[in-house]
Amino acid sequence: MDNAPAIRISNLKKLYDSFVAVNDLSFSVFPGQVLGLVGPNGAGKTTTLRCISGIIPPTAGQVEIAGSDLLSNPIAAKKELAFFPDEPRLFDYLTVRQHLAFVARIYGVENHETIAEPLLEEFEIADKADQLPGELSRGMKQKLAIACGVLHSPKVMFFDEPLTGLDPLGIRRMKDSILQRARAGAAIVLSSHLMHLLEEVCTHVLILKRGEKLAEGSVSELVAQFSAGESDVSLEEIFIRATGGSER
Amino acid sequence: MNATISALFFLRLTIIKNGLVTRIKRLKQPKYLFGGIAGILYFYFLIFRQFRFGGTAATAHVTPPSTIVDLYYSSSTTVGALVFTVLALLYWLWPRTRAALTFSEAEIAFLFPAPIARRTLINYRIVNLMLGLLLTAFLFSLISSRSSYLSSNMLMRFIGWWILLFTMTLHSIASSFVITRLLDRGITSLKRQLSVFALVVIAVVAFVLWTRHNMPVASDGELMGVDELKSYFMRLLNTSPLSLLLLPAKLVIAPAVASTWATFITALCPAILIAALHYLWILKSEVAFEEASLVKAEKRAAKVAAMRVGKFRLGESKQKAAKEPFSLAKVRRPEIAFLWKNLLATAPYLRGRTAWISLLVVVLFCKWLTNGDNEILRSIVLGVTSVIAGYVLFFGPIIARQDLRNDLMNADILKIYPLRGWQVVLGEILTPVTIVSFIYGLFLLTTSLCLHAEQYRWMTPVIHWSSTLAVAIVGVLLCATQVLFLNAAAILFPGWMQTGQSIGTGGIEVMGQRLLFMAGLILIIALAVLPAALFAALVFFLTKWFTGYVIATTLATITVIAILVVEIIFGLEWLGQKFEAFDLSSELRT
Numbered sequence: 001m002d003n004a005p006a007i008r009i010s011n012l013k014k015l016y017d018s019f020v021a022v023n024d025l026s027f028s029v030f031p032g033q034v035l036g037l038v039g040p041n042g043a044g045k046t047t048t049l050r051c052i053s054g055i056i057p058p059t060a061g062q063v064e065i066a067g068s069d070l071l072s073n074p075i076a077a078k079k080e081l082a083f084f085p086d087e088p089r090l091f092d093y094l095t096v097r098q099h100l101a102f103v104a105r106i107y108g109v110e111n112h113e114t115i116a117e118p119l120l121e122e123f124e125i126a127d128k129a130d131q132l133p134g135e136l137s138r139g140m141k142q143k144l145a146i147a148c149g150v151l152h153s154p155k156v157m158f159f160d161e162p163l164t165g166l167d168p169l170g171i172r173r174m175k176d177s178i179l180q181r182a183r184a185g186a187a188i189v190l191s192s193h194l195m196h197l198l199e200e201v202c203t204h205v206l207i208l209k210r211g212e213k214l215a216e217g218s219v220s221e222l223v224a225q226f227s228a229g230e231s232d233v234s235l236e237e238i239f240i241r242a243t244g245g246s247e248r
Numbered sequence: 249m250n251a252t253i254s255a256l257f258f259l260r261l262t263i264i265k266n267g268l269v270t271r272i273k274r275l276k277q278p279k280y281l282f283g284g285i286a287g288i289l290y291f292y293f294l295i296f297r298q299f300r301f302g303g304t305a306a307t308a309h310v311t312p313p314s315t316i317v318d319l320y321y322s323s324s325t326t327v328g329a330l331v332f333t334v335l336a337l338l339y340w341l342w343p344r345t346r347a348a349l350t351f352s353e354a355e356i357a358f359l360f361p362a363p364i365a366r367r368t369l370i371n372y373r374i375v376n377l378m379l380g381l382l383l384t385a386f387l388f389s390l391i392s393s394r395s396s397y398l399s400s401n402m403l404m405r406f407i408g409w410w411i412l413l414f415t416m417t418l419h420s421i422a423s424s425f426v427i428t429r430l431l432d433r434g435i436t437s438l439k440r441q442l443s444v445f446a447l448v449v450i451a452v453v454a455f456v457l458w459t460r461h462n463m464p465v466a467s468d469g470e471l472m473g474v475d476e477l478k479s480y481f482m483r484l485l486n487t488s489p490l491s492l493l494l495l496p497a498k499l500v501i502a503p504a505v506a507s508t509w510a511t512f513i514t515a516l517c518p519a520i521l522i523a524a525l526h527y528l529w530i531l532k533s534e535v536a537f538e539e540a541s542l543v544k545a546e547k548r549a550a551k552v553a554a555m556r557v558g559k560f561r562l563g564e565s566k567q568k569a570a571k572e573p574f575s576l577a578k579v580r581r582p583e584i585a586f587l588w589k590n591l592l593a594t595a596p597y598l599r600g601r602t603a604w605i606s607l608l609v610v611v612l613f614c615k616w617l618t619n620g621d622n623e624i625l626r627s628i629v630l631g632v633t634s635v636i637a638g639y640v641l642f643f644g645p646i647i648a649r650q651d652l653r654n655d656l657m658n659a660d661i662l663k664i665y666p667l668r669g670w671q672v673v674l675g676e677i678l679t680p681v682t683i684v685s686f687i688y689g690l691f692l693l694t695t696s697l698c699l700h701a702e703q704y705r706w707m708t709p710v711i712h713w714s715s716t717l718a719v720a721i722v723g724v725l726l727c728a729t730q731v732l733f734l735n736a737a738a739i740l741f742p743g744w745m746q747t748g749q750s751i752g753t754g755g756i757e758v759m760g761q762r763l764l765f766m767a768g769l770i771l772i773i774a775l776a777v778l779p780a781a782l783f784a785a786l787v788f789f790l791t792k793w794f795t796g797y798v799i800a801t802t803l804a805t806i807t808v809i810a811i812l813v814v815e816i817i818f819g820l821e822w823l824g825q826k827f828e829a830f831d832l833s834s835e836l837r838t
Contacts, residue, residue, distance in 0.1 A: 050542070053361045054360065054361050055356065055360040055361055055538060055542065056536075056538050056539040056542060057536045057538065057539070074363070074365070074366075075363040075364075075365060076363070077363075078361060078362055078363040078364075079363040081361060082361070083357070083361040085357050089352075089353040089354045089356070089357035089358075090354050090357075091259070091263060091352075091354045091355075091358075092263075092354075093262070093263040093264075093266035093267045093270065094259070094262055094263065094266065095266070098262050098266075101258070102255060102258060102259050102262070102358070103358065103362075105251060105252075105254060105255030105258055106251075106252060106255045106358070106359075106362045106363070106364065107362065107363065108251050132266065132270065145357075148358070
């Protein structure tokens with residue numbers, strides 16, 4: 001594992017008018033780590049992911065992606081990241097192959113066909129390569145979105161509720177995919193309500209509530225922090241204890 | 249070419265190409281093929297046949313004398329500039345939130361986290377706008393081609409309109425960027441609106457004072473006629489203070505109203521310069537638009553999704569629990585429960601209280617109109633409301649869709665209710681019939697109240713009001729017939745009605761589909777009315793010799809009503825059977 005974090009967030013703050021969506025949030029993720037963002041509804045998980053992936057500007061704070069500051073040097077930082085929204089959002093009139101071709105051009109991926117073809121095979125969408133998204137199932141669209149995201153071999157990946165709408169097989173593949181990218185050295189941040197996903201996939205967990213960090217650490221550290229001496233305390237129980245069992 | 253720009257070009261061109269290919273491919277389906285043919289024929293006969301792009305109209309274009317053309321050019325530029333300036337001011341006066349550029353959800357998902365500079369995104373959006381305005385400019389140049397004072401050259405008008413629309417759009421973006429900057433500096437929308445409003449008031453007051461001093465009305469008689477008023481108004485607009493204020497807008501409008509190539513070329517350079525200055529202004533005042541664009545895209549996507557399943561309501565931003573239209577506690581008929589359910593799905597103002605208030609307003613307004621010295625206004629209201637009543641009767645059933653057209657996706661649920669098919673159909677059609685009938689009735693009442701019945705000796709109050717009632721009843725029955733037909737179309741041809749599950753819901757073929765549908769609707773109405781009209785005519789001619797006109801007309805009206813009622817009853821029974829046999833899973837499978 002590298003000594004330098006791939007993601008370094010310092011004092012991140014996001015205001016919507018006077019509403020504080022994220023407040024003074026700091027954390028780091030190293031290559032190969034998978035950080036799970038958890039929190040009740042409205043905790044600021046999606047806002048955090050959108051801010052640190054450069055989709056919306058933060059009100060204050062610093063975001064560093066693979067050594068580049070996202071605010072002062074957005075192009076360099078964005079070259080190293082990929083963001084996966086909860087719903088695969090695709091262009092209606094671009095085929096599967098054209099999506100990959102477009103992404104390759106945007107990220108300046110040379111000889112993208114040599115990368116795209118194995119990706120199509122890996123995600124089992126090679127036979128759909130010339131079809132439009134309207135002809136694909138929800139799972140296929142999700143696979144295409146991921147294929148587009150990993151095409152440029154990002155060092156940093158953000159997943160917003162990655163298991164939304166997937167069937168059991170899709171869930172299994174998504175988990176494998178996340179773990180595979182982490183093993184390959186990517187730093188990953190994902191948000192989810194599903195504790196089993198976090199337990200199986202994440203090396204670290206950050207609990208958010210009302211935009212503020214309640215706890216952060218490896219899964220074992222959090223267990224130690226919130227188990228109060230009990231054994232076999234699940235992550236779900238830790239989450240409930242940490243958040244006080246309510247959204248507010 | 250820069251890799252990012254080349255990628256964005258690739259994206260736009262591929263989307264356009266694939267969109268066209270998809271549209272051509274779907275012509276294999278008869279509904280799109282026939283729709284496409286109907287759409288092309290419509291455009292050919294109504295629009296293209298009259299013009300040759302870049303040349304003159306196929307029909308003889310009579311050129312008016314040059315003095316009239318010059319006068320028209322000058323006045324239309326001035327009036328257009330005034331409208332443009334007012335619109336531009338509205339951008340600053342209107343309560344606007346933070347700057348938002350229109351991006352699709354896919355564009356946001358792919359482009360916002362990608363290594364693309366904000367300025368490139370702005371340029372991408374502006375290029376998209378430029379392309380998008382081509383069609384609007386084309387339509388505007390077609391509409392304005394009806395003026396014989398303008399140039400008959402289509403290309404010239406098209407470029408002129410395009411520059412005008414593009415500059416307006418750029419002004420909208422630039423103003424939204426500046427407003428966002430002001431918000432970031434703590435200047436609230438209210439402060440900004442009050443400041444702009446104060447400036448406008450100062451300008452207006454200064455202009456009025458200047459006009460009083462420098463351009464007084466010569467005599468009382470000067471402004472009596474419309475022409476004199478127009479002439480005075482034009483002189484006012486062309487005086488130096490206002491003329492200077494309107495100058496930028498005049499420069500933008502000039503190419504669109506140019507009548508010759510010489511005036512067009514002369515006008516083109518300043519107009520392009522103003523558009524270019526707006527573009528530089530946008531780049532200079534660049535602000536963070538991503539957040540508001542994201543919200544806008546999400547709202548748009550939600551609206552599109554709602555429209556695709558027929559659940560979109562005009563003007564609705566967020567679904568909220570609506571107030572019950574009436575209490576269900578005492579309702580025994582299940583059909584009325586459908587009315588209750590579907591009224592809940594309509595806009596919250598479509599309720600009994602609104603109906604009573606509007607009725608009261610209409611009666612009071614008409615009373616004031618007929619009692620006072622308002623003869624001209626009364627005649628205008630009479631004419632306008634009678635025309636609107638007709639339009640409501642014809643277009644209302646197409647617009648009000650709170651029936652099986654919206655509920656067809658829930659057919660499986662409707663079919664498990666312990667009801668006969670005709671009961672479901674009756675229940676479903678009650679809402680559009682009630683809404684349209686009420687609006688129609690309101691306009692009919694206004695027409696009737698504005699009518700000077702005493703002008704006609706034969707029109708006693710009894711005849712006047714019984715005729716109004718008869719027209720109202722026949723109107724309601726015609727409305728029910730149309731709604732029944734539209735629901736029958738939804739059940740028999742769901743593929744034509746529910747286009748939501750396919751991508752690309754626009755295009756000439758979809759327009760053609762709608763034209764064919766309208767033709768079918770007119771045919772059905774004609775077929776439904778024909779037996780009633782024939783029998784009514786027969787009754788009228790047979791009885792008028794014995795009973796006179798009044799009784800013969802009454803009997804004929806009763807015949808029309810009876811036949812329409814019988815048709816509706818048979819229609820309900822027949823459509824109920826079709827509904828019972830309707831298989832949603834096979835019909836709506838895509």
